[in-house]
Amino acid sequence: MQNLLAFLAKYKNIFLFLILETIALIMVSFSYSYHGSLAFNSVNDITGGIFKTFAEVEDYFSLKRENEILLKENAALHDSLKSSFLITDTNYVYVDTLYRYVPAHVVYITTNNPSNYFIIDKGKKHGIKKEMGVISPTGIAGIVIGVSNHYSLVMPLIHPNFTGSARIKKNNMLISVQWDTTDYRFGKITDIPSYVDLYKGDTIVTTGFSLIFPENLNVGTVEKYYPSPDKEFATGIIRFSTDYKSLKNVYVIDNLMKAEVKKLMEEKNE
Amino acid sequence: MNKTLSNILRFVILILIQVLIFNHISLWGYLTPYPYLYFILLLPRDISKTSLLLAGFFTGLTVDIFQNTLGMQAAAATLVAFARPYILKSYFRTMDFAKDEIPGINKLKFGGFFKYTFTLVFIHSFTVYVLETLSLNNFLNLLKYTSVNALITTMFIIIFELFAAKKTKR
Numbered sequence: 001m002q003n004l005l006a007f008l009a010k011y012k013n014i015f016l017f018l019i020l021e022t023i024a025l026i027m028v029s030f031s032y033s034y035h036g037s038l039a040f041n042s043v044n045d046i047t048g049g050i051f052k053t054f055a056e057v058e059d060y061f062s063l064k065r066e067n068e069i070l071l072k073e074n075a076a077l078h079d080s081l082k083s084s085f086l087i088t089d090t091n092y093v094y095v096d097t098l099y100r101y102v103p104a105h106v107v108y109i110t111t112n113n114p115s116n117y118f119i120i121d122k123g124k125k126h127g128i129k130k131e132m133g134v135i136s137p138t139g140i141a142g143i144v145i146g147v148s149n150h151y152s153l154v155m156p157l158i159h160p161n162f163t164g165s166a167r168i169k170k171n172n173m174l175i176s177v178q179w180d181t182t183d184y185r186f187g188k189i190t191d192i193p194s195y196v197d198l199y200k201g202d203t204i205v206t207t208g209f210s211l212i213f214p215e216n217l218n219v220g221t222v223e224k225y226y227p228s229p230d231k232e233f234a235t236g237i238i239r240f241s242t243d244y245k246s247l248k249n250v251y252v253i254d255n256l257m258k259a260e261v262k263k264l265m266e267e268k269n270e
Numbered sequence: 271m272n273k274t275l276s277n278i279l280r281f282v283i284l285i286l287i288q289v290l291i292f293n294h295i296s297l298w299g300y301l302t303p304y305p306y307l308y309f310i311l312l313l314p315r316d317i318s319k320t321s322l323l324l325a326g327f328f329t330g331l332t333v334d335i336f337q338n339t340l341g342m343q344a345a346a347a348t349l350v351a352f353a354r355p356y357i358l359k360s361y362f363r364t365m366d367f368a369k370d371e372i373p374g375i376n377k378l379k380f381g382g383f384f385k386y387t388f389t390l391v392f393i394h395s396f397t398v399y400v401l402e403t404l405s406l407n408n409f410l411n412l413l414k415y416t417s418v419n420a421l422i423t424t425m426f427i428i429i430f431e432l433f434a435a436k437k438t439k440r
Contacts, residue, residue, distance in 0.1 A: 013319040020327045020348045027334075027341025028401055040340065047289075047336050054290050110337070112296035114402045117338050153338060 034161040048151030051108035139218035139241025289336040326351025346397035
């Protein structure tokens with residue numbers, strides 16, 4: 001016993017070092033999966049507050065650009081109003097509200113790390129919950145993975161744990177989208193049937209299957225297309241619609257039918 | 271100024287500079303300097319190993335909380351804190367340190383401070399890169415990346431140190 005205590009006392013710093021490293025590495029290991037980052041992250045009102053103060057000062061430098069983006073979006077929304085269409089078929093108008101949009105500002109964002117994230121200034125008190133979608137004026141931006149009272153943490157498309165299905169707009173073909181972990185502007189598309197012809201500039205949109213994003217939102221446009229040599233699935237590179245370097249204004253999407261659809265699925269499983 | 275107070279002040283200022291300014295920087299698209307390590311480098315020479323390890327861990331963890339990279343900086347900074355006494359001992363064996371003396375540029379001289387800073391910052395960059403990418407593949411690329419990143423971080427730390435040393439005339 002005496003010897004053991006003496007031994008521990010002699011190497012106490014080595015032990016402390018090993019304990020601290022173990023704690024740190026256990027924390028790191030959580031970040032390697034989507035569910036890990038959903039369960040374990042560090043969004044809180046203190047860091048959010050500091051970032052917000054700083055972002056407010058920074059915002060003045062990009063007001064003009066932001067206004068232009070929002071003006072364009074407004075124009076697009078006007079175009080899609082019911083009054084902008086000549087309605088001949090009265091059956092197609094959907095009368096119930098499907099999605100609620102909560103406007104938010106980005107207070108902090110990283111774009112250059114192998115895994116990125118951003119923080120927005122709306123949280124629990126504004127009705128934000130985990131796994132809600134976040135969109136920018138130009139396309140989809142990410143998924144909420146953590147909420148504090150006033151802030152939320154969002155996993156953007158430029159995160160290795162973000163993988164999802166999407167559609168080629170022109171022919172409704174389903175494909176997979178993923179980030180290639182090097183450049184914040186580009187993503188990988190895979191699982192493209194080899195008989196599909198893709199060209200630079202073709203639009204990739206959301207499917208609406210995930211209950212997180214509405215359908216037909218822009219994900220990106222095709223930048224490069226690599227037809228498969230062995231008649232298997234082809235791959236390609238897309239340019240994301242959302243420019244993360246200049247991301248300021250976003251909307252959080254609350255799918256009001258999510259609970260209902262989930263319940264239905266559970267009933268089916270029983 | 272009181273030693274403890276000046277250390278706390280240095281901690282707060284460096285963390286803020288790190289998370290508000292340097293975390294936004296990406297030179298040539300992929301290099302992010304980590305000058306917050308300056309805090310660990312500048313703790314007194316005779317600080318106990320236990321306090322040094324705890325200081326390293328919590329400094330790293332604070333940066334982690336802001337970056338949402340829980341554990342990564344903590345792991346790297348703890349390793350730096352662990353290595354620091356051995357590096358100081360092997361580089362400056364013959365040098366005498368007064369009580370509470372800081373291993374700054376006035377004491378170690380420019381060459382010595384550069385060597386000391388670069389070695390520890392390199393250990394940090396290397397650890398962070400390996401934890402981020404989880405692979406030792408492409409070892410040459412990894413070495414290139416970490417040494418350039420360490421060199422740039424060292425440069426910023428030396429700039430901070432030149433300002434600080436001039437002002438206080440330690």
